Amino acid sequence: MSEPARNDARFARPPYLSGVELVSVEYSERTFPEHSHAEWVVGAIMTGCEALTVGSKTYEVQTGQVLRLHPDQPHANRTTGGEILRYRVAYIPDEAIRPYIAERLNAPRFDSPVLAGDRSHSIVAGAHALLCRDEAGRLEQESALADLAGVLFADQVKQSSDDTRVSSDAVARARSYIDAHFADGFGLGTLTTVSGISVFHLVRSFRKAVGISPLAYRNQCRIVAARRLLLAGQPIAEVALDVGYADQSHLTRQFQRIVGVSPARYANR
Template structure:
């Protein structure tokens, strides 16, 4: 590793992916391949990607999109520190979300400021190591949506509204429990990628965010009924009392204790 360079890898607990945040100076890599989809975004500096004999300059604000098995070399350009963040997405995992095994990127990079901004937010969030299975799976569904864009946008099928209703009903019934997108998708009868995206389009909230709302609504009822805060946290699936307090305050605007007092 060159002086002043770093590479920090993270492996989230609930989803089978790996991510890395790198900072390189004067660094080059020979021709190599990855078994996974490589989806990244450049935060600073620039690099040159050589793919199939064609050079591509990828700079700050650009996304990196490489297919599994796609031979490439890369090297940093200029004197600025090259910083980028990458997700390595196993093809079989992407297929479980999209229902497709044939997805391929048309180019090794693209420019989309909004997508890059959200992608970097999600990458930093995963680095923190927080979130339960549903939250991490929902975030991964969003990453796949960003990565593949129109290629995996759900068809406007007549069954999707019914699927969303089924998923919402499942959450309404099981919001106290720990579950992931697999259970929701099975209940709805569609792929988990389609479900995650369609649910968010229909309700303006991800399945995880909707479950959190349901939990907080029930917490308010239980608080006013006099239940102890620790019991509420345990009953509603929060990791501990502090977790409940943070979520409650972020949604309601005041702490559970102050809510009960008022």
């Protein structure tokens, strides 16, 4: 039995990413004539299939694949097949994404608007879901944008010594700042000011030196502090606020992800 017809689109606008717009769509029968967007476009097909025409070529973008378009790139698209098309797409102004890409990529263009691969799809879908959450803070949102930029320009940025160089002093400054301010609402912009290098190089250098992203390191610092406070007998709700989470439920989700048990179980063991 076929699914009921659906034609729905929902929008989200992350408060810390000016001009960025997230759209979640469900279409059963929909055709868009040739048009373009002023922004960079990157999206993940969750179910169904879309025929995407760019120039003289038509691509079948299927479940598990990623689509990407550069600003002002003319294209047309329509649903195909009997399954409802569900996709999650981000529209990113050029000025918003520039800090997250290599300086030498002045006017990048894609060989293909379609990317296959579970990892790329998982990154786009995960970043989109995070950016649609009301509780996502500045560092979460900016880190998600960095992830989207990595997928958009994955085949443009070759792993050269310039891209992967590690500035040990810069990373040390960023790491020390996180150690001292993990409970605060800072973003990647603050870390670039502290470290003295660009967002693009900070994200890559930090991961190369520390082994995890600045966001993951900050979350780790928060959980280490939470464990100490819980064992000292401090109430969970107070611990959540002290280490930087909006409320107890946010602490619980992160705590379970990293420690494997809830804060309540950990405190009572």
